[in-house]
Amino acid sequence: MAKIGIGWAFVSDNGKRRVQEILDANRLSQGPRVYEFEKKFARLHAQKYGIALNSGTSALHVGLEALKEKFNWQPKSKVLVPAVTFIASSNACLHAGLEPVFVDVEAKTYNINPNLIEEKIDKDTVAIMPVHLFGQPCEMEPIVELAEKYNLKIIEDCAEAHFATYKNKTVGSFGEVAGFSTYVAHTITTGVGGVVTTNDRELMEISRSLLAHGRACTCEKCVASDPSKVCPLRLKTEMDKRFMFVRLGYSYRIGEFEGVIGLDQLEHKDFIMSTRKTNAEYLTENLRDVQNYLQLPWYPDYVTHSFMMYPIVVKKDAPFERRDLTTWLEKNNIETRPMMPLLNQPIYKKIFGDLEKNYPVAEWINRCGFYVGCHHGLQREQLDKIVDCVHEFLHGEKFSCR
Ligand SMILES: Cc1ncc(COP(=O)(O)O)c(C=O)c1O
Structure with a gap:
């Protein structure tokens, strides 16, 4: 019997045909298939915007940086994270110049223990990062209550929990922003990849900008990905908007292969x-x-x-x-x-x-x-x-x- 592994990457025959279509169309970088994947992925998690990028870690990093910019968080502001999670959750805080403060987890669910959160909150705390470990949603009701009481933002780490629900509400819809991973062995995979989801237009725009070097242009769907179209915004600014950089960003993009594989996964x-x-x-x-x-x-x-x-x-x-x-x-x-x-x-x-x-x-x-x-x-x-x-x-x- 073959090894019983922890993950499996499944691409249907139709998915394989679509990969071939991408090769034939000769557009490998981010384009229409990525936008379609983002839209579907976000909708399935009850969010308006999905921003696909190269990993779940990048999704959390960009999500945190977007929150930091929008809410003017000071460097070293504190984010509460569970004491059991994949290292990427707390690393993302460190990458964003924030301080992870660990909260012990529940012995039965392995998720952040809501009863231990309040004692960790102080004047520098700005957010809670519940991690829905192994696909099990955290106990969200008390977490949302605490966030409201102390005016904290919630960034959900949904890397392991696509489509999981808590009291009929999907994960990724409890906070300002959520980060998903689509790395191989995750429930929905694009090989490598991740998605930021949010309902907040400003957070979406900052995230889009951050993942592409801090670019000024942040349209949900870039018309420039269609070679037959001309972007109406592009030359309106003094500098070509696509090559104008307004914040210190990263190179976290994915391409059309990941887009079609993601779409194939969503169909199944x-x-x-x-x-x-x-x-x-x-x-x-x-x-x-x-x-x-x-x-x-x-x-x-x-x-x-x-x-x-x-x-x-x-x-x-x-x-x-x-x-x-x-x-x-x-x-x-x-x-x-x-x-x-x-x-x-x-x-x-x-x-x-x-x-x-x-x-x-x-x-x-x-x-x-x-x-x-x-x-x-x-x-x-x-x-x-x-x-x-x-x-x-x-x-x-x-x-x-x-
Ligand atoms: C809970 C959790 N958060 C974040 C990540 C990071 O995702 P990625 O490996 O795509 O960067 C993972 C990856 O396994 C994870 O399990």
């Missing part, structure tokens, strides 16, 4: 989402008997989980360590990844010192959490293999966890 989104959910539920159903030792995903009935991955945490009193189990799974050709260690990363220890001891839930997850795949390319026999391997490990001679 129902299949992708429902298969992931079915796969995750199958794993949970068949691993119920190991819950003495392993914590499986839990989520309330008012969220829809988009299951980018299937997280598992070894419980504190288990007679084995995470490494024993993940080594066994890897030996059996089942890919595993450690569950988002952040505060114990060498670079963070260097920047922030030894913070981990102040975050007991994060510390437990850092030592004991991992994830396996539940993606839409997995077949029933592969899911059974995961289940069987976990059972073999627990019931084997070494641990006899009956």
